[in-house]
Amino acid sequence: MTMYAQQLSFDLPAKPALGREDFYVAPSNAMxxxxxxxxxxxxQGKLVLTGPAxxxxxxLTHVWATQAGARIVRAERLPDADLCDLAMGPVAVEDVDEIAADEAAQDALFHLHNMVxxxxxxxxxxxxxxPNLWALSLPDLQSRVQGATHASLEAPDDMLLSIVLAKLFNDRQIAPKPDVIPYLVGHMxxxxxxxxxxxxxxxxxxxxEKRSLSRPLAIRALAEIQRHA
Structure with missing residues (x-):
């Protein structure tokens, strides 16, 4: 493979589909x-949604926000947000567990919680x-978080993992050969x-390499990922 061929490879960002019709319901996420x-x-009108990266x-948060007419904000950005404006409607605050050491963000979320x-x-x-593991340093906020209804997204089963892989390929507008996804599900x-x-x-x-997405390429991809793990 030539250097020129390598230079023709553009890692364009995927365009994820976030509509309700793109979210597959399986036993691991149905609840x-x-x-x-x-x-x-x-x-009490509040819910905590948890799950691995x-x-x-x-x-799912975008699905809810669309249905409820809600706005979405990252927890770390709350100190700079207009809380009164946000509290005028339903709100989703993402990655609350990441502000465990951020007193300003916790204080802002505490007030937003009460206002909303x-x-x-x-x-x-x-x-x-x-939520009981978030270890927020503001006790009043931690207690309010733990008092919310809790919904948990679990690890995927074979069917859901297959659907997720198909969606990720589709987001990138690429089509693997039929045996690629079953192989990945069995080995990744x-x-x-x-x-x-x-x-x-x-x-x-x-x-x-200007090659189709085949099983041999999948074998190589998994090997390279494992080698750099």
Whole structure:
């Protein structure tokens, strides 16, 4: 392979589809989907959505925000946000577990939490682990988080992992050969992060070498990922 061929490889960003029709419901996420889409029944009007990186938290949060007319904000950006404006409607605050050492962000979320609920709106908060493990340094905020309804996205089963891989390939507008996804499901690490990593690696190899997405290429992609792990 020539250097010129390598230079023709462009790692273009994927354009993820975040609509409800793009979110596949499986046993591993059915309860979370049910809880999130039936938001009128949340006790106290708030819900915590948790799951590992790449598990679909952002996707499902966007689905809810579209249905509820909510706005989405990252927890770390709350100190610079207009809390009064945000509290005028339902809100989703992402990655709350990442502000455990950020007192300003926690203080802002505490006030936003109280303002949103006092106004009768819904509040969603997301994080990777169960809320009792977030270890927020503001006790009043930690207690309010733990008092929310909790929906958890679990690790994918074979069917869901296959669907996720197909969606990731589709987001990048690339089509693997029929035996690629079954092979990946049987040999890759069982996580959404791993699925994203292997699709990126396959896309890169396919572009760099101008080859179709075949099983031999999948074998190479997994080997290279393992070698650099």
């Amino acid at each position: 979370a989907v049910t809880l999130l889409t039936s938001h009128v029944n949340w006790p 790449g598990s679909g938290k952002t996707h 609920l006092a106004a009768g709106h819904k509040l969603v908060m997301t994080g990777r682990n169960a 690490n069982r996580s959404f992060v791993a699925a994203d990593q292997v699709v990126r690696q396959l896309d890169h190899l396919s572009l760099a």
